[in-house]
Amino acid sequence: MRDSDHELRPAFRDLFDAHAEALRRYARRLVRSRETAEDLVQDVFFRLWRGWEQVDTGAGIRAYLYVATRSRALNHLAHERAEDRAYTLAFPRGIVAEEPALPPEADRNLDVDDLSRAIEQVLDTMPPRQREVAALRLRHQLSTAEIAKRLGISPRTVEVHIARATKALREQLPALLASHQLPAKGPEQAVRR
16 A cells, blocks of 8 residues: 555545446446446546546536546446347357247258258358358357458458358248258258258
8 A cells, every 4th residue: 555545535435425326327338237336436437546546526527427437337337239240240149149040941851961051051151251251150150350360351341241151041041941942962961952
């Protein structure tokens, strides 16, 4: 603990006591979670404490606290949205959701070879880079960061390709699998009807 901490502590405590509850209510309205609001306000005051010796506690401190709290809350919400997008890309509808990806009648006579051929058929319709990204995700189970590094492109570009590939798979797979109109891989693999 710094020597000056004992001198600074009462002023900081007074500031905290005067504003913390109102800031928690403000943050709670933004993030709609009591626990998250508490964490955000604690973080704002922690950061303030770390630079307390340089803080001007004059008339602008209240505005600073609200702006800092709002900024932390918006960053938190943006992070949550990014996590939701990543989850949606990683687990397309029907893979982890309760809603099946395929109609029940298509699922009955489906085997792994049919599914693999259908996926390959959809991949073949994609632009080359999108097909490459989708193949790395589907065949090799690489993360967004790993694909980006391997291909020398940004993670955001990988996410866009994965989103487009997922959309194409969602749109085309059910029809292909329901009709079983899949090309056989070789003479030994006949298409089942």
